[in-house]
Amino acid sequence: MYQRLFGLVLLLACAGLGIVAWGYHAPFSYEPVGPRAYPLLLLVLMGLGAIYLLAKPASATAHADEPPMDRHVLRKVIGCVVILMVYAALFERLGFIAASILFGVAMARLYGGTWLASAASGLMLAVGLYLLFDKALDVPLPLGILSALEN
């Protein structure tokens, strides 16, 4: 079922991307292949693979150590993705430290930490990692709303 659905999505994606790729041509080219042959070839190969999946879906041999999906897990997974998205959106706007505190606390709660532990780990991670990366490892991170505090 899922395999078939995936095959269908893949096939549609290949078709769509194929249409996009068809339009690629260089205004000025010295080589016989051109920019569109290779992606088109791969899209055709992938499309054939998708058709195979549609026609003859292999039984999903999930790993033994991974329990099956259910509604609760799915809800949590979607929640986690949403938290990640929000974090990415706030990363520059609020700055690294503020965004990471919020994110750290939310994630820790999602992974079963108590409120106290989550708050503590969120705070420590945000500040600790900021110091580690921005100050010690010289990876510049956005300060955001805290930039007024500096100096």
Added chain:
Amino acid sequence: MKPIILLAALAACLPLAGPAAAADEPRRPECIAPAAPGGGFDLTCKLAQSALVQSKLLKAPMRVTYMPGGVGAVAYNAVVAQRPSEAGTITAFSSGSLLNLAQGKFGRFDESAVKWLAGIGTSYGAIAVRADSPYQNLDDLVAAIKADPGKVVIGSGGTVGSQDWMQTALIARAAGIDPRTLRYVAMEGGGELATALLGGHIQVASSDIADSVPHIESGDMRILAVFSEERLPGETVASIPTAKEQGYDVIWPVIRGFYVGPKVSDDAYAWWKNAFDQLLASDDFAKLREQRELYPFAMTGDELDAYVKQQVTRYKQLAQEFGLIQ
């Protein structure tokens, strides 16, 4: 001449006494190198970084941030759209960025979107061959291409429309050859190009003079022509003929410099301009610049702004003539 240098050196040594101190040193000074570490933009930032600290114009060294993407396109858009008023942030650019800007590869912003700050050095395009190549000068090469354009494989470090390609096309045009008939191979970067030339996979390399210097010194490569106005200063390169003296009027400088965001205050802009003015006049800077195989080019403020705009117009015109843009 000398007193000026002395004065400049003195000014550089005593930033607190100079008028520069009037405006505040920008907070969190940062240099955006719009490429991965290790490339030409990184080098430009590092040059300014060490020079500004050495001359004590900045107390703490600038931080270098890497923002690769489209020869500067990503950084350009980020600076204009997201960080337009950060006074401490300068971003490196090169003629390559301007060329792409002119061809509309920088997205929705044009060349007036930022404040051009300073040009701090330049390199020049050059045509290199392996030491055992039969071509001794540009005329030999042009004759060979004319006889059979398919026989001479020309490689370069960039795609069609890049600086390396442009200079090849210009030479071809000056010799009366249609650039479309050339046999042209695009490599990725100067290193790959050098290996391909040394390995004999291509016969001619069109690139930047700086990439070739170590190989000239070792005697593995020979430069047929450098695209500078006059012969270049320096032991190894002084003997290299320019394209101009061989009768091909092609000048192709590759300048390197910085710009700041469009909403940076005039005070902050003036501080940076002043700092670079002092740097560019000092001997210490000249030494640092030479170490990085860059040749003199000093322009700041309005002068640079005019130069950049004039270059972009020229590039646009060239791109149109070669049919790269409509």
Added chain:
Amino acid sequence: METLSYLGQGFGVALSPYNLFTALCGTLIGTVVGLLPGLGPINGVALLIPIAFALGLPPESALILLAAVYLGCEYGGRISSILLNIPGEASAVMTTLDGYPLARQGKGGIALSISAWSSFVGGLMATCGVVIFAPLLAKWAVAFGPAEYFVLMVFAIVCLAGMAGNKPMKTAIAACIGLFLSCVGIDSNSGVYRFTFGSLGLADGIQFVVLVLGLFSVSEILVLLERTHHGQKAIEAKGRMLFSLKEGASVLATNLRSGAVGFVLGILPGAGATLASAVAYMSEKRLAHKDNKFGDGDLRGLAAPETANSASACGSMVPMLTLGVPGSGTTAVMLGALTLYNITPGPLLFQNQPEIVWGLIASLFVANLMLILMNVPMIKIFTKILAVPYWALVPAIAIITSIGVYAVHATTFDLFLMIAIGIVGYILRKMDFPLSAILLGFILGGLMEQNLRRALSISNGELGILFASPITWGVWTLIAAMIALPIWRAWRARRQRLAQPVSV
């Protein structure tokens, strides 16, 4: 003989207490930086250059520091691959295949020690190779033109087929996805922007760090969420931390073969470490007997990529030193560092500044040794990562991953891209597609397409160029052997079955 005396001098410098201490600090810092997902040798080396310069370290100490950091980072990257299933960089992808299953079996300590030992052997072999063959190697590196690179990539793809195992279709689709993703961004032959959909964030293509952290780190975070929901805990490393003599002996042949593969491929600028580790893994898998557990925690499957990777890390110094051409992002940064010290790598370096070259080579020896001496006692500490409860570990992984991705472009576009890739990766993982095949396809794809097109523009469209040099013949022969070997095995097995029709 001259070589040896220079090398002796080099060791004299490298073994001074001050420089030994420098090497120790370097390996330590390197290991920590490499351990952080998203940060690799490029960051480590780039970070330390200005510091080394500011501290006024003499050139030889700076070189030792850099070599130590480089190797340390390479090793640090293994730790997150093995324990957390998050490869920090391209060459560590193969390490996850057997390293992570080992950790899941509670053998994290053994895996780390095998990895350290393999890295040591690989590094040692390659460094010896550099000493003996250095001047010749420059020729080998330039002999590879576009045609040769293309044939080599075909070889790698054929090797990749060996990964297929019992799900050939899914591996093929995954590899195609990877190959396709490598097309995104500016096409270096024609300058056309492909599949960027107007976004400048994609102008240079999908960055490897974004892809690897999306596929592995984000999907791992989601898988860990499931495990938390079901109340599972991480499997801690139990029992001994060191591999036994018997285990060591069982991987020795693998070590030697993979070290040679890694060294030879590592010298080639560009492809180096990833190609080497993939080819080493696949050929070991092909050579192994039927009863192998490759993919489920075979020690040989861990030893092969580790040895090859470390060997190629040392091998990649060769094009840098002899040609002045960086073989990888890291060596590009090191090249910049050398220029700061007024050392111009290139053909003349061996003649003009032999003490620098041999000093660097000696420091590679020292750094290798230091790495194993320092890391083996620390394995127990590293495996403690597994004892951290998920509610503390996962946010840390997520934040560090985000920093690593943000650091690439300093824009949040990549964060969103990483999450999107992560969701797709999670779905693919749930459907049992091998994610590592996507990554390998991604890395090999760009090189394959661009080199084919370059080769054809050199030859003006004639395919003959792909069969024109002795190197291409050699690689084609290897390709034929790679395809023929399993067929021959199957044929022989069938004949044996036919010869003994009565089962015992």
